[in-house]
Amino acid sequence: MNPITNPYNPGAGTPPPELAGRDELREKVRICIERLRIGNSAKSLILVGLRGVGKTVLLDRMRSDAEGTGIQTLRIEAPENKSLPAMLAPELRKALLRMSTNESAKEVSQRALRALAGFAKGLKLKFADIEVGFDYEPERGLADNGELESDLTALLVQTGEAAKAANTVMVMFIDELQYVKESQFAALIAALHRCAHLRLPITLVGAGLPQLLALAGEAKSYSERLFEYPQVDKLNTSAAMDALRKPAQQLGVNYTDDAALAIVEKTQGYPYFLQEWGKHTWDVATTSPITLDVVKTATQLTIAGLDESFFKVRLERTTPGERRYLRAMADLGPGPHRSGDIANQLLKTVSTQAPVRSSLIRKGIVWSPTHGDTAFTVPLFHEYLLRTVLANS
Numbered sequence: 001m002n003p004i005t006n007p008y009n010p011g012a013g014t015p016p017p018e019l020a021g022r023d024e025l026r027e028k029v030r031i032c033i034e035r036l037r038i039g040n041s042a043k044s045l046i047l048v049g050l051r052g053v054g055k056t057v058l059l060d061r062m063r064s065d066a067e068g069t070g071i072q073t074l075r076i077e078a079p080e081n082k083s084l085p086a087m088l089a090p091e092l093r094k095a096l097l098r099m100s101t102n103e104s105a106k107e108v109s110q111r112a113l114r115a116l117a118g119f120a121k122g123l124k125l126k127f128a129d130i131e132v133g134f135d136y137e138p139e140r141g142l143a144d145n146g147e148l149e150s151d152l153t154a155l156l157v158q159t160g161e162a163a164k165a166a167n168t169v170m171v172m173f174i175d176e177l178q179y180v181k182e183s184q185f186a187a188l189i190a191a192l193h194r195c196a197h198l199r200l201p202i203t204l205v206g207a208g209l210p211q212l213l214a215l216a217g218e219a220k221s222y223s224e225r226l227f228e229y230p231q232v233d234k235l236n237t238s239a240a241m242d243a244l245r246k247p248a249q250q251l252g253v254n255y256t257d258d259a260a261l262a263i264v265e266k267t268q269g270y271p272y273f274l275q276e277w278g279k280h281t282w283d284v285a286t287t288s289p290i291t292l293d294v295v296k297t298a299t300q301l302t303i304a305g306l307d308e309s310f311f312k313v314r315l316e317r318t319t320p321g322e323r324r325y326l327r328a329m330a331d332l333g334p335g336p337h338r339s340g341d342i343a344n345q346l347l348k349t350v351s352t353q354a355p356v357r358s359s360l361i362r363k364g365i366v367w368s369p370t371h372g373d374t375a376f377t378v379p380l381f382h383e384y385l386l387r388t389v390l391a392n393s
């Protein structure tokens with residue numbers, strides 16, 4: 001097959017050629033937005049899932065869906081070293097300037113921009129990384145107390161009022177929410193809570209790793225009533241088959257059933273791996289349909305590529321103590337594993353290994369599907385550890 005026309009797109013946040021198996025989640029967000037547009041209440045949503053399941057791609061598609069119906073949006077990816085006010089301020093400014101061109105919302109949007117100016121000036125001492133242009137002078141007493149929770153609440157209330165006047169909805173799409181500091185996340189939750197009380201058309205559609213569930217609960221006790229937490233998981237067999245086969249079929253190429261099923265089973269329906277296997281299989285194949293023998297050859301190339309890049313990069317972020325912990329997990333199998341079993345494998349106590357486990361969770365290498373359990377965040381990682389760390393120990 002021609003590598004130039006290869007339809008598969010493995011990459012971080014790269015849209016796949018076929019967004020399979022996500023229609024229900026897209027519809028859930030659409031209903032939330034449309035309820036808000038007509039003045040009904042709706043919970044904000046936080047998509048929760050492991051790395052590589054397509055949260056970022058899905059978030060971007062949801063944003064595109066919303067903008068296609070005249071909804072106002074902003075898009076943020078939260079880095080580890082930037083404050084929430086610094087991320088929100090410039091994006092809110094752009095959204096408010098757009099709404100200010102609507103004649104019915106002009107005056108309310110301008111007041112929201114004055115609130116934004118007061119917000120940025122009032123919090124500059126606490127959050128030195130805030131950088132935003134001022135289109136209007138601050139309004140004294142409006143979002144300028146210098147206290148994040150009250151000021152962010154005032155700012156989002158004014159933004160919601162502007163959206164209401166413009167007969168639209170303001171949707172904040174925020175990716176990697178787990179990197180927002182707990183106190184700042186708590187302020188955002190409180191602000192959205194107040195907007196919900198006032199029935200204002202402003203909402204959050206966020207995405208992040210599974211630890212977000214605990215983070216939200218610790219930030220504000222009422223968060224479970226304010227948000228829905230739909231899971232973004234691996235694709236089922238049918239959706240995985242669509243994600244693999246449809247892009248090839250659009251170019252006149254087919255897979256034999258056993259070839260397609262072999263890829264789906266090997267990847268376990270993990271969207272990023274489907275793209276990797278599809279890419280290498282396409283490049284190896286010379287004729288259609290693609291056969292099981294071609295997939296077997298491509299599998300060797302795919303695993304070698306993942307070992308050298310995807311898996312290796314993850315492992316290089318760990319300390320020697322963390323590698324020993326991961327090695328013990330891999331020795332026990334794919335998981336999940338009880339914390340006590342891992343500690344026993346290391347001839348250590350659970351309490352001495354708890355900080356190591358917590359560090360690996362923060363790095364996104366393992367996670368806790370249930371209390372006391374630990375699992376790898378991506379499939380096949382234990383096999384990589386067996387091929388490398390254990391082989392060289």
